[in-house]
Amino acid sequence: MSLSPRRHATELETISVTVPPEAVEAYESALSTVCTTIGIFEVDDNQTQWRVEGVKDIGNGEEELRAALLVAGLTTGVDAELERSHTESEGWLARTYEAFPEQLAGRRFAIRGTHLEQAGRPQRITITLDAGVAFGSGEHGSTRGCLRALELVAYRQPRRILDLGCGSGILAMAAAALLHRPVLATDIDPWSVRVTRRNAAMNGLGNLVDCHLGNGWATPAIRHHAPYDLVFANILARPLCSMAADLARNLLPGGTAILAGLLNTQVRMVLAAHRRHGLVLERHLREGDWGTLILRKPHG
Template identity: 90%
Template sequence: MSLSPRRHATELETISVTVPPDAVEAYESALSTVCTTIGIFEVDDSQTLWRVEGVKDIGSGEDELRAGLIMAALATGVDAELERAHTEAEGWLARTYESFPEQLAGQRFAIRGTHLDGPPNTQRITITLDAGVAFGSGEHGSTRGCLRALEMVAYRRPQRILDLGCGSGILAMATAALLHKPVLATDIDPWSVRVTRRNATMNGLGNLVSCHLGNGWSTPAIRHHAPYDLVFANILARPLCSMAADLAHNLLPGGTAILAGLLNTQVRMVLAAHRRHGLVLERHLREGDWGTLILRKPHG
């Protein structure tokens, strides 16, 4: 979500498209050619669809918009339908801000957007996200579960840390801020890599969080820095199962894996896949319908 508020004398309209994650950046660029404000919102908890939404003066920039949408469709192979609605300027901006309040996670973390006024919570480690990023804002049960799990294992003082599928970079930044250790963050989505780098720099963690584009365990940067003694994988249940062998192979003896992105009803399936490769369950944390697993690789 990118916000550049401006008062308008003309009538406004909201235009939006609903697309899969890998088409978000192209359609964000298309709408940015004519919109004064852009928002990106998760459509459902599965993170399979996102709504890219912008506000523009009614009737303005139609040729540019049409050209931008054509280019986005050609670049992504996704021909998204454009939706339009009349919009009150202040109402849209208020709704965008309301969708991203400060989030308190665990006992030690606070996640807040750049649009929030007032000083940060001095009793917590505050991670500030660009108000230009509406995904990964800390409210999802998987993110909250991972932050709780991080607090539980921090005493082990891991040295080699990987955030696999980093999204907006919350887990990588929280770990770097809490442990003062370097964290390797990777994602298959170029947009997420760009956002994580921007967020890490904004939080003064650019020297600790290194973010790379890559596809799972085949990513060169991951192979280069392996093995790890702490791995986050906040993805989805089936990809977690398919990568269980790679995780076990790249985890140091005594190392910890924090797995999330799975429903509590999927825990048994994910746990069975990792037990087959020698990992053991330490904790199953619950945040509503979502589960987070803390797994350990035994010594020897």
């Protein structure tokens, strides 16, 4: 998700919920239905609680917000209390900048906001994101795990690459920059598609990252370019399980899938769903409570 500092004719408010890590994405999606800016912040050092907050015009989209929060609660089983406070756009933006320092991921990548003035690290591939990006900025364990996994499988030189559920586009851009290959990126959220296109252009990767709006494997662009020899799917555990058959069908023999958005406690469930369709586990990477799976489709 992305934000841009702008003047508002109406009064602004910050709305927020505090939730455990497994509920972050569902509540981030709920708040994004009415908020023009979204931020995700650690509440404690152990990453057991995260605050998801957004900025919106006071009184805007209240019915949509209530419905989205209800769906998030039913989906996750977490009944989060919504908090509200009056806010100044500049103050919120400044705090978001402070929470987004340079992020180093794996051995090769550095993720930087546009608000950072000092020079980047020449020995790393630097990906620059809108200074207001908080979710998908490289700080989350799922994103970091995917970037580490990409480094491990890059030697295979995949040619057909898909980032399913691209969010801010960080994984698609990382693959394009590291492998110098075109990457198809898709997301069900129109805002994510716009942000990914903007981020890719800002990083000089607009000619390699092709982003489309779509709903999972039913997306026409995905069907048109299938099959793939590298697929990223950084979403949630249950959607990963439900799409296991589609992934296996659309993966070339010898192809690799990098799955994330799941807790380490959910790894067995996700792995079992994909083993039923012939995929095998190569690595399970851990970033705190979050797990990333590297799966392979055997030849033959």
